[in-house]
Amino acid sequence: MRMKFLPAFAVVLAISACADKDKNAGDTSGMGNGSDVGHIGGGVNSNGVQPGTEQDLAQNVGDRVRFETNHSDLTTEARATLDRQAAWLKKYGNLTVTVEGHCDERGTREYNLALGERRAEAAKRYLVASGIPANRIQTVSYGKERPEVAGSDEQAWAQNRRAVTVVN
Amino acid sequence: MKIAAFLILSLFACILPAHAEMHLDITNPNVEPMPIAVTDFFGGAGQESQVGHQIAQVVSADLASSGLFKPIDPAAFAQTSDALRQGPHFADWKVLNVQALVSGTVTAQGDGRLRVEFRLWDVLGEGQMAGMAYTTQPANWRRIAHIIADTIYQRITGETGYFDTRVVYVAESGPYQKRVKRLAIMDQDGFNTRYLSDGSNLVLTPRFSPTVAEITYMAYVNNHPRVYLQNIDSGRRELLIDLPGMTFAPRFSPDGNKVILSLAQNGASNLYVMDLRTRQTRQLTSDQSISTAPCYSPDGTKVAFESDRGGSQQIYTMNADGSGVKRISFGSGKATYANPVWSPRGDLIAFTKISGGTFYIGVIKPDGTGEREITEGYDVEGPTWAPNGRVLAYFKENPSGPGGRERTAKLYSIDITGQNERQLPTQGDASDPAWSPLIP
Numbered sequence: 001m002r003m004k005f006l007p008a009f010a011v012v013l014a015i016s017a018c019a020d021k022d023k024n025a026g027d028t029s030g031m032g033n034g035s036d037v038g039h040i041g042g043g044v045n046s047n048g049v050q051p052g053t054e055q056d057l058a059q060n061v062g063d064r065v066r067f068e069t070n071h072s073d074l075t076t077e078a079r080a081t082l083d084r085q086a087a088w089l090k091k092y093g094n095l096t097v098t099v100e101g102h103c104d105e106r107g108t109r110e111y112n113l114a115l116g117e118r119r120a121e122a123a124k125r126y127l128v129a130s131g132i133p134a135n136r137i138q139t140v141s142y143g144k145e146r147p148e149v150a151g152s153d154e155q156a157w158a159q160n161r162r163a164v165t166v167v168n
Numbered sequence: 169m170k171i172a173a174f175l176i177l178s179l180f181a182c183i184l185p186a187h188a189e190m191h192l193d194i195t196n197p198n199v200e201p202m203p204i205a206v207t208d209f210f211g212g213a214g215q216e217s218q219v220g221h222q223i224a225q226v227v228s229a230d231l232a233s234s235g236l237f238k239p240i241d242p243a244a245f246a247q248t249s250d251a252l253r254q255g256p257h258f259a260d261w262k263v264l265n266v267q268a269l270v271s272g273t274v275t276a277q278g279d280g281r282l283r284v285e286f287r288l289w290d291v292l293g294e295g296q297m298a299g300m301a302y303t304t305q306p307a308n309w310r311r312i313a314h315i316i317a318d319t320i321y322q323r324i325t326g327e328t329g330y331f332d333t334r335v336v337y338v339a340e341s342g343p344y345q346k347r348v349k350r351l352a353i354m355d356q357d358g359f360n361t362r363y364l365s366d367g368s369n370l371v372l373t374p375r376f377s378p379t380v381a382e383i384t385y386m387a388y389v390n391n392h393p394r395v396y397l398q399n400i401d402s403g404r405r406e407l408l409i410d411l412p413g414m415t416f417a418p419r420f421s422p423d424g425n426k427v428i429l430s431l432a433q434n435g436a437s438n439l440y441v442m443d444l445r446t447r448q449t450r451q452l453t454s455d456q457s458i459s460t461a462p463c464y465s466p467d468g469t470k471v472a473f474e475s476d477r478g479g480s481q482q483i484y485t486m487n488a489d490g491s492g493v494k495r496i497s498f499g500s501g502k503a504t505y506a507n508p509v510w511s512p513r514g515d516l517i518a519f520t521k522i523s524g525g526t527f528y529i530g531v532i533k534p535d536g537t538g539e540r541e542i543t544e545g546y547d548v549e550g551p552t553w554a555p556n557g558r559v560l561a562y563f564k565e566n567p568s569g570p571g572g573r574e575r576t577a578k579l580y581s582i583d584i585t586g587q588n589e590r591q592l593p594t595q596g597d598a599s600d601p602a603w604s605p606l607i608p
Contacts, residue, residue: 105565110461118458150345
């Protein structure tokens with residue numbers, strides 16, 4: 001049940017993230033929140049985002065993958081996202097990135113630091129196996145210190161178990 | 169912040185015969201708190217009598233916080249502090265059902281220092297149980313009070329006290345998704361709080377050196393999480409190990425000469441120990457699992473740690489050289505165990521357990537028997553021992569605010585009997601406590 005639920009949930013997230021970022025950036029290009037949906041995975045710059053930027057990665061490629069509780073295995077959904085990231089990183093060969101590993105709050109502090117590192121390394125390994133030079137990818141673990149969403153239920157915890165690729 | 173050396177004298181006017189002494193059995197969870205009268209220490213001029221009053225208040229609060237003593241209302245006292253200088257009228261205190269009586273004096277010396285004398289009286293046995301005198305700078309009056317409280321605690325329970333101690337912790341502020349974390353240190357009763365970092369870097373898991381002069385902790389400097397050493401008084405900070413990867417979960421060895429920690433590289437976290445004198449690093453575990461939260465036994469011969477090498481996070485012990493690894497936590501169902509912390513007495517290991525979505529603080533014997541839960545909550549974590557091994561502190565984090573979208577984190581202490589849970593006063597939210605040894 002949970003596995004089926006997650007991908008749909010991730011799309012909703014991507015939409016809300018777009019809306020937030022547009023607001024934060026003071027973007028007045030007239031792109032409506034709803035219209036962003038059609039651009040996910042589509043051509044760059046059609047939604048007013050500078051190509052080859054972190055915003056481009058987040059909105060048009062997908063900058064984060066999710067994990068099951070206490071696991072660092074890459075799901076089918078995660079591998080698809082990382083495939084798109086690898087293609088994007090090949091296109092912008094001068095960029096370097098950091099993969100940030102995160103955990104939900106239902107583990108202890110030290111274990112979560114280690115688990116976050118393991119998740120970030122799992123994502124990095126996949127990108128390297130996809131042809132991205134290892135020296136373009138750093139990793140850092142934030143354990144449970146930087147949750148993506150506030151909340152104290154399974155939905156929030158699932159969203160917080162993630163590896164996020166950010167442009168250096 | 170240097171504490172001047174105390175001049176300590178014993179004042180044994182008359183020693184009670186051993187059979188007459190009062191005693192509290194603190195291993196009994198149902199022990200009745202002992203009624204005690206802590207009178208203001210007599211002082212002449214303004215400062216003397218004011219300090220005398222304050223010392224009595226701190227001694228009284230320390231003893232009450234242990235849950236083992238019940239200070240009686242000063243309004244009921246049978247004698248004034250002045251009159252007590254001639255000795256107690258035991259009969260007048262007996263009718264108040266007081267078992268122990270504390271009296272003292274504060275006298276300014278010619279050199280500006282204060283001489284503080286105190287005496288502990290056994291009311292039923294009609295004799296003096298302890299008497300000490302301390303000479304110190306007036307600014308140290310709180311430490312004098314804590315030392316007196318420790319002396320009383322030890323004389324009556326037979327166990328070492330834990331009041332002249334500090335707690336280093338992580339002070340938290342800001343929204344849940346972007347907490348600001350600062351290193352903070354305070355006396356165990358919440359006074360004399362000082363911040364040891366400014367919040368610009370995320371900091372976690374501070375631990376004291378045995379001399380209470382230094383701390384080791386993990387900090388994100390330039391977003392690179394690594395272990396640092398910091399001198400508490402000078403604030404001087406140094407990177408402990410400059411290796412690729414994340415270093416975390418540091419803890420001093422009992423002799424203070426080593427720091428044991430985890431190094432995460434390529435998805436595995438292994439245990440390392442650095443000798444602070446030679447700067448040599450030695451690897452203790454070597455596999456693809458997560459091994460972390462290492463802690464030495466008080467004699468330094470063994471290490472307890474958590475690892476998921478067996479498939480789930482459990483507690484293991486091993487010899488200090490990495491040999492003889494043995495799993496000691498099993499539990500039922502899918503329970504996971506973390507944060508093993510060896511008692512200063514060596515008899516127990518405190519831990520955090522997660523089972524069925526609930527966090528527990530518990531203790532287990534080093535051989536894996538006698539597991540016992542002490543407290544539980546949404547997130548209770550990070551146990552740390554008072555130096556006498558009778559009391560634990562930890563932090564408790566709970567959802568708060570509308571929709572549970574924020575977090576409240578506070579420090580607590582609790583007897584290992586499971587009794588007397590108390591919040592440690594902090595100025596704001598707090599986590600990751602470490603309780604110091606008795607201050608040297």
